[in-house]
Amino acid sequence: MRERARDKGRLEDILEHADNASALIDGYSFDEFVDDKRTYYSVMKNVEIVGEASYMLSKAFKREHPETPWKIIEGMRHILVHDYAVIDNKELYYTATNGIPDLRKQVERYLAETRWEEWESQPDEF
Numbered sequence: 001m002r003e004r005a006r007d008k009g010r011l012e013d014i015l016e017h018a019d020n021a022s023a024l025i026d027g028y029s030f031d032e033f034v035d036d037k038r039t040y041y042s043v044m045k046n047v048e049i050v051g052e053a054s055y056m057l058s059k060a061f062k063r064e065h066p067e068t069p070w071k072i073i074e075g076m077r078h079i080l081v082h083d084y085a086v087i088d089n090k091e092l093y094y095t096a097t098n099g100i101p102d103l104r105k106q107v108e109r110y111l112a113e114t115r116w117e118e119w120e121s122q123p124d125e126f
Contacts, residue, residue: 002058005120011107013053018104021046025096033096034089043096044080044087050100051077060125068106073099 024043025033033040054073062070076095079087 002056003124004058004060004122005124006056007058007061007119008111008114008116010053010057011111014050014107015104015111017046017049017053018100018107021050021096021100022104025093030090030093033093044092047092047095047100048077048080050103051080058124060122061119065106065110068103073103 021043024039024046028036028039033043051073054070055077057070062068076091080092
C-alpha cells in the first residue's frame with residue numbers, strides 16, 4: 001500500500017541507497033565497474049532499492065513532484081528485478097554515476113521542503 005505516512009521513510013531509503021551506490025562506484029571506470037563483480041552487483045542492488053522505494057511512494061507524492069522522472073526510475077527497477085538477463089551495463093553505470101546523484105539532490109530538497117505533519121495528515125488515495 002502506498003500511504004502518505006510512509007513517503008518520508010521511503011525518501012530516506014532512497015538517500016541511504018543512493019549514497020551506498022555512489023560510494024561503491026566512486027573512482028571506478030566503466031570497465032573496472034563491469035569487471036569487479038562484487039561492486040557491480042552491490043551497485044545494482046542499491047539502484048534496485050532506490051527504484052523500489054521510488055515505486056512505493058504514494059501516487060500523490062509523485063504527482064506533486066513531476067520534475068523527478070519517477071517512471072524512468074521505476075522502469076530501471078523493473079529491469080533489474082525482472083529482466084536481469086538484458087541489463088545494459090552502460091545504462092546501469094550511467095544511472096549510478098549520473099542519475100543517482102541527481103535524484104539524491106531532488107530527494108534532499110523534498111525532505112527539507114515538505115511539511116510532513118501536514119502531508120501525512122491528508123487522506124490516502126486508493
